Amino acid sequence: MKPDLLQTYPLQPQIEAELQKRFRVHRWHEISDKQAFLQAEAASIKAVVTGGHIGLAPDLADCLPALEIVAINGVGFDRVDLDQARARGFRVTNTPDVLTEDVADLAIGLSIMLLRQLVSADHHVRSGEWKKAEMPLGNKASRRRYGIYGLGRIGRAIAARLEAFDAEISYFSRRKQDVAYGYHSTAVSLASACDVLIVAAAATPETRHAINREVLAALGPDGVLVNVARGSLVDEKALVDILMAGGLKGAALDVFENEPHVPEALIGMRNAVLAPHIGAATHETRLEMGALVLANLDAHFAGQDLPTPVV
Numbered sequence: 454m455k456p457d458l459l460q461t462y463p464l465q466p467q468i469e470a471e472l473q474k475r476f477r478v479h480r481w482h483e484i485s486d487k488q489a490f491l492q493a494e495a496a497s498i499k500a501v502v503t504g505g506h507i508g509l510a511p512d513l514a515d516c517l518p519a520l521e522i523v524a525i526n527g528v529g530f531d532r533v534d535l536d537q538a539r540a541r542g543f544r545v546t547n548t549p550d551v552l553t554e555d556v557a558d559l560a561i562g563l564s565i566m567l568l569r570q571l572v573s574a575d576h577h578v579r580s581g582e583w584k585k586a587e588m589p590l591g592n593k594a595s596r597r598r599y600g601i602y603g604l605g606r607i608g609r610a611i612a613a614r615l616e617a618f619d620a621e622i623s624y625f626s627r628r629k630q631d632v633a634y635g636y637h638s639t640a641v642s643l644a645s646a647c648d649v650l651i652v653a654a655a656a657t658p659e660t661r662h663a664i665n666r667e668v669l670a671a672l673g674p675d676g677v678l679v680n681v682a683r684g685s686l687v688d689e690k691a692l693v694d695i696l697m698a699g700g701l702k703g704a705a706l707d708v709f710e711n712e713p714h715v716p717e718a719l720i721g722m723r724n725a726v727l728a729p730h731i732g733a734a735t736h737e738t739r740l741e742m743g744a745l746v747l748a749n750l751d752a753h754f755a756g757q758d759l760p761t762p763v764v
Contacts, residue, residue, distance in 0.1 A: 456754060457497040459517070462504035462526055465736075468743030475750065476500065491516050500524065500753075502746060505547065506683075506712060506730060508532020514541070522753045524746045527733065528552055528607075529683060530763045531656035538764045545764040546749035550606060551741040552733035557610035559732050560651050560681045563705035564599075566726045567677055568592045568649070573723055592702075595619055600647030602640055602664065603654025603682065604630055611653055623647060626654075640664060644671035649679060656683035666691040669701060677702050681732050684710040693718045696725065707732055 458476035463469070472478050479498070484490045498517045501509055505527025511534045514520060523533055525547040538545050566572060570591040577588045595618045601608045604624040612622050612634060623635035625643040630636070637643035640663055644650050650672050654660050664678070664687040672678065678701060680687055689710045695701050696719075703724035709715050712730055719725050733742065748760050 456499045457494065458500040458502060458750075459498045460502045461509070462502065462507050464502070464526060464743045464746070465739050467740065468747065471747055472502070475747075475754075500750060502526065502750075503533075505529035506532065506708075509534075511537050514538075514543075522546065522750065524749050525763075526742050526746050529656055531683065531685070533763075535764050544753060544759060544762060546746075546753075546759055546761050547763050548742040548745040549761055551745060552738050553606045553610050555735050555738045556607050556653075556681050556732040557614055559707060559728070560607075560611045560653065560679055561614050563679050563681070563707065563726055563728065564649055564651065564677070565594045567679070567703045567705040567724075568594045568597075572726055597621070597649055598623070598647040600624065600637070600643040600650045601634075602643060602650060602652045602686075603660075604632070604634075605653070605655065607681070608651075608653040611651055640668045641671045644668045644676070645673075647672070648675065649677045652678070652680040652682045652686050654682055654686060656685050661685050662688040664688065664692075666695070669695045672701060674700055675702050678704040679706075680704075681707045684708040684712060689716060696722060 455475065455477045457479065458472065459479050459481060461481040479494060495516045496518055499519050499521045501520065501523045503509055503523065503525055505525050509523050514537060520543045522544040525533065528547050528549045530545060530547050533545055535545065568591055574588060577583050598621045599615050601611055601624040604626040608624065615622050623637055623643060623646055625637045625640055637646060652664055666688060669691060692704060693716050696704060705726040707728040708730055715727060719727060733739065745761060752759050
């Protein structure tokens with residue numbers, strides 16, 4: 454008999470077809486009466502497949518007494534209670550590495566979009582404004598001072614791409630690393646030393662609002678913030694306040710504190726580039742991520758070592 458699996462996040466069709474072969478799949482978003490479903494099926498659910506930005510709420514996990522594994526389609530695991538997982542004994546996996554290139558590419562793309570005002574340039578042409586006047590000048594992306602908050606897999610990939618821009622690169626991480634980039638022991642120090650601050654650290658209780666009002670003030674009125682990590686790392690209210698007051702040149706954001714809800718003030722800002730959490734949203738990478746989800750599930754139910762365990 455196939456194990457029961459609760460799926461809370463859609464995967465590529467090819468991956469979903471493979472899930473169907475291996476499991477009796479229950480798609481959470483297709484269940485109209487969730488309470489009735491839990492009463493009838495919860496006791497048999499052995500696996501959950503979810504997205505990193507969705508995770509598994511502790512109260513839902515509590516409803517699944519037979520749960521053995523939570524397979525996250527994403528690198529972030531901040532929305533799964535790892536203490537609960539350890540106490541209950543269910544495993545948690547994620548999909549690191551396979552999305553590193555895409556997220557790093559997006560960080561560079563967002564930086565260029567903001568500095569070179571590409572969103573405004575597109576509007577300038579489409580609206581017919583070009584026929585009336587030249588648009589204001591942007592700023593160079595090359596030979597600038599870039600700071601990276603978090604020099605893990607993604608942070609290093611971003612830095613490698615920035616080297617081609619003849620950039621001056623510095624970073625903050627929990628400890629100094631064996632790299633040629635300048636190290637800063639605080640986020641404030643890093644922000645004060647760069648023109649573009651790129652946030653690429655993991656979301657943890659310690660990094661919540663790490664990019665706070667003090668850090669944004671240190672970045673200054675000519676500074677640019679780029680966030681491809683998690684919305685929780687940036688104090689969104691402080692960011693909006695400082696942008697409205699002219700305390701930053703601009704912000705490029707792929708993530709937000711309360712997705713998919715975005716502060717109305719940001720939507721109206723011409724110096725804000727906004728994306729709907731698309732860091733890993735390419736056909737190629739989503740297939741690789743899904744394949745790794747399957748590999749973790751297969752390994753678990755075969756009693757083998759998990760390819761990418763978190764817990």
